[in-house]
Amino acid sequence: MMVGNWISYIKQRMAELHTKISGRVRVFVYGTLKPGEINYQRYCTNQVVEAQKATTLGQLFALPMGYPAMTMGKELVHGYLLSFAEPLIIHVLDDLEGYQPSRRMSENLYNRQEVEVYNLQGLSWGWAWIYMMNPERVQQLGGIHLVDGCWSSPRTKVRGL
Numbered sequence: 001m002m003v004g005n006w007i008s009y010i011k012q013r014m015a016e017l018h019t020k021i022s023g024r025v026r027v028f029v030y031g032t033l034k035p036g037e038i039n040y041q042r043y044c045t046n047q048v049v050e051a052q053k054a055t056t057l058g059q060l061f062a063l064p065m066g067y068p069a070m071t072m073g074k075e076l077v078h079g080y081l082l083s084f085a086e087p088l089i090i091h092v093l094d095d096l097e098g099y100q101p102s103r104r105m106s107e108n109l110y111n112r113q114e115v116e117v118y119n120l121q122g123l124s125w126g127w128a129w130i131y132m133m134n135p136e137r138v139q140q141l142g143g144i145h146l147v148d149g150c151w152s153s154p155r156t157k158v159r160g161l
Helices: 003-022 038-043 089-096 135-140 154-159
Strands: 025-029 048-062 068-084 111-118 124-132
Touching: 025 089, 025 111, 038 089, 048 124, 068 124, 068 135
Parallel strands: 025 124
Antiparallel strands: 025 068, 048 068, 048 111, 111 124
């Protein structure tokens, strides 16, 4: 196993251990899984125990298909920290995001990783799962950089969410 893969494996196991201890799965969302967006209604409404506005570091892009992608980076990205009581929700979200842990990162649409999440005052809330896209894939799909770190679907912009 390569060093990078080994580190990812260790981080994933640590996050899974945190889930077992706390009983909750924490996911940072920045797109269609945010409250008010289409996939929140489909996947989160009756599953989320707590939803808090939050930030993390990365680079956010709007994709022509109508949803965003995030890559590693040093810019502030705005979203929500969702806490789920049911640990198996992570497998449902993996399917939604086109992620399979057994595949190579380049074969997944998004890759589940762990990032540090902050409240709106910049204080750390610890670590949470996030789904990120490889920069090469963002470029192939024609991603447009969102400098303000915020994404909303056209539907929620019209409704003022």
